[in-house]
Amino acid sequence: MRKFEIAKGYEDKNINMPVRKTAHSAGYDVEAAEDIVIPMWEPGMKPTLIPTGLKAMCEPDECYLLLNRSSGPKKGFLMANSVGLIDSDYYGNPDNDGHFFFAYFNCSNHDIEVKKGDVIGQVVFMKYLTVEDDNATGERKGGFGSTDK
Secondary structure, X not given: OOEEEEOOOOOOOOOOOOEOOOOOOOOEEEEOOOOEEEOEOOOOOOOEEEEOOEEEEOOOOEEEEEEOOOOHHHHOEEEOOOOXXXXXHHOOOOOOOOOOEEEXXXXXXXXXXXXXXXXXXXXXXXXXOOOOOOOOOXXXXXXXXXXXX
């Protein structure tokens, strides 16, 4: 089962569920959950995290990718990690309920204002494979970046 849900803390924020625009689109368009400004990039800056107000459930042998829109670079949007990869066990984690964010740098020559409801990226669900001698037994203990701990 795959589905989007509203993340805790966003239940009363009128968050729209992601949609595919055509029958053959791979990606679900995702909107910003609130107004935010992405400052013009300077060396040493951290990326701006844009909240979506969403979490997504997928099967244990699946993940989902957060991708920039094709128009993003023309507008100055540059994803900080090129592609965000979210594991199935991120859903409902104790740190942030599985709320996923888009991490962007602004490579234009001016600040970029993102308004609530602006489409900021896409989600694509994917199956993945493991090697035959895989023996991973770890369990997720938190949210964003927790597998590096």
